[in-house]
Amino acid sequence: MKKGYVPFSMFASLFTIVFLFIVNWLTTPGEIWAIYPAIFILFWPLNVLFKLQNGYKWYSLIASLLLIIVLLTINLVQTPEYLWILYAWLPLLYWPLISFAGRQAGNPTFAVLASIALIMYYIGLNLFFEPGFPWFIFPTFVILWWPLSVTFARRPMLYSVLGSFLVTIFFINVNVLTSPNVIWAVYPIFTVLWWPLSIYFFIYRRTA
Template sequence: MRSFPFSIVASLFTIAFLFVVNWLTTPTELWAIYPALFLLLWPLNVLFKFSDGHKWYALIVSILLITVLLAINLVQTPDYYWILYAWLPLLYWPLVVFAGRRAAEVTFSVLASLVFILYYIGLNIYFQTGFPWFIFPTFVILWWPLSVTFARRPMLFSVFGALLVTIFFWNVNALTSPDVIWAVYPIFAVLWWPLAIYFFVYRRTV
């Protein structure tokens, strides 16, 4: 535990030095806040490592990141609240940590993913109706319930995973460049996934 006081003093000393350099060189641009954020993670990591408080560490760090991003948003681009896109994924970290084993349950993963998807659909409708960009975070978050549901069934996981990738690339192709059918290349590549599972896992045991 002796390293905790050292980490505090060293972090604060370095942060103070960075802010002085920031003020002397470029006082109109507050860049010191970025390395200061990561330096604060050092004593927090040391503290919660010894206290076995990984849950509170996840919560405090996520809140700290959200607070810093909010401050940057309000200072640099107050006319556009891009923090609305970033805060929810950061909160999902402590949510999963506090949920523990329940995060590996199908019901929990489906409900948490549904909230995530509906939130970004709402942002898409409210801010940018011209392009359905919500399909990108939706594609990412859907792997959570998919992996939880079929984690012990590799054949079904590969089939539904390949189907998800196919639907995603097909929609991106149709939305961005319908005149050029390029989606067939990643779709062709991902189809080897269930094919390999079938011949090298299931077919071998027959």
């Protein structure tokens, strides 16, 4: 990448940010909304600068902190009565965590421990803010795919069976918690069962 692209990205970003603040001041001076797109625009020169210096790890850290600042500002300005930033800040920090971990991020032990920490955090939020409904099962379902993929992705048959089991447990729980009088979980469960069946018949059975 040419070094001239760095000052160009900085100048173009600064010019755009100044333009946004002028528009903000002329149209709605009572509401400072230009700060939100301005911070996102800063990702352009930051990306160019760190890419030129092969500093992806530090870029991930700075970018995550900027995103957290943006979300925190929006939270405190628009809905200060409810701190929803608590749901987003920790997953954003996992980006630099994985970047600094490097190859260790692909280690099953690292994936399991990091996933457990994130799941426990959401369980704590669930119990503290909204104990009436166990919504932590939704982020838990998503998070569990990380250690599952890292550990079993190279064994497609076992991975498909465990993945189907995870999906089945998830939909059964959602069905029971949200609409126990209507048994609708059988439909997505029936669909996901084709995953291990396809692996067996089109890969293992063919090579047998």
